[in-house]
Amino acid sequence: MNSHVPTLTGGGNVLAIVPQTFEETLRIARAVCASGLAPSALIGKLEGDDAAAAVAVAIMSGAELGLKPMVSLRSFTVINGRPALYGDGLINVVRMSGKVAYLRTGCEERNGKMVGYCEAKRLDTGEEKRVEFSQADAERAGLWQTKATVVKWNKWDKKNEEKPNDSPWYRFPQRMLAWRAAGYCLRELFGDVLGGIRDEFEVREIADAEEMRDITPSAESVESKPTPPKPPKPPAPPSKTIEAKAEPEKQAEEPASEFVLGDFLDEIETALASAKDESDVEEIWTDFDAPAVLESEGHADMIEAAFAIKSRRLAALSPLNGG
Incomplete structure (x- = not known):
């Protein structure tokens, strides 16, 4: 009987692997991509070092907020090169900061319309805030979706196409109202914790607007x-001077x-x-x-x-x- 064979025991502390340098971060990112664990929403159609770079950006962005590498991959996405947190990721980062006395989000109905809200209080300073984002706000911002199919611009074929509406504003309106309220509330109340990071949906809307423009x-x-253009000046009254006769020729030379x-x-x-x-x-x-x-x-x-x-x-x- 071999008495030196180690045995497995339960209850040990499991520590996450946290990179300390950029090279270590990139090695982890490459391992994540090679294993197939990289979220498709993060890397899209990227491959090789391009995919690893996207994963590395997410890991480094999460590290600045105190998130471990694999938690960062579950919480972050990268949109047009901009790191963004998922809606629940934004809330989780603030909760993990240790600076929250309370944080509540939800959606309620008023006069037949939905109103999302977020209310929170800082533990260290005592500051508190409540922000609401209503259905009317979403409609005014062009976010509200009620149609099962929508017309979208196909940038590859350069034409509009009718497609099933997969917008989260159509599928999860209550959650989106609450998350949008949380984004405004938490970025203002816990700006030192979030460091300017926005939620995924706001970054995506900004990116879509810029792409369309x-x-x-x-x-x-x-x-x-x-x-901005100025209103055109009224035409000058006709003149009998010699200079006035040359004016039509000058106008003819200038293209419209x-x-x-x-x-x-x-x-x-x-x-x-x-x-x-x-x-x-x-x-x-x-x-x-x-x-x-x-x-x-x-x-x-x-x-x-x-x-x-x-x-x-x-x-x-x-x-x-x-x-």
Whole structure:
């Protein structure tokens, strides 16, 4: 009988493997990819070092928030190079910080419409806050979904397609209202804990709006940001001077201004960025009359993109309105 053979015992402490350097992080990321444990939502169609890099970004982003590597992979995704937490991940990070006296989220009904809420209090400072994000807020921001099928832009085939509505706002409206309220509440109350990290859905909406706006970028829009257009000046009265006779020739030499879709959408976004509240947004939107302009210029398929820019600005103003 061999008395030196070790035996298995229960109750031992299991420690997570936490990398200390970038090289160690990348080694773990490669192992995760090779094992097939990398979340598909994180790496998408990436392969090799590109997939490992996405995993490494998620691990490093989680480490800054005190999350262990595998917890980070379950809590983080990367959208257009921006790390973002899933809705419940945002809440979990705050809870794990040890700075929470209480944190409650939920959704209730008022006058036949849903209202999501988040209320929390800091343990260290005693600060407390409650933020609501209602169905009306979601409708105003262009997030609310009620149709079983939607028209989406296919960036590969460059055309709109009708597809089943897989939006979480259509499938899980109560959860989304609560998570959106939590995002605004927790980022303001626990900004030191989250370090500017946003939730997945807000980052994705921002990325989608930017992608729609940049479908037809022009060289001019890349080089410089145009200022909002000014109303055209009324034509000058005809004159009998010699200089006035040469004016038509000068006008004939100058080509008529060409409508550039990318510039027009940039102008809308620049103007809306100066809006301080919803009334300003509506006033600027009315001045541009984007739907009519786009339709008259043969770009009716981009009306949705213009509305997305407006919705993005309204969403950015929502924390001020709800706080």
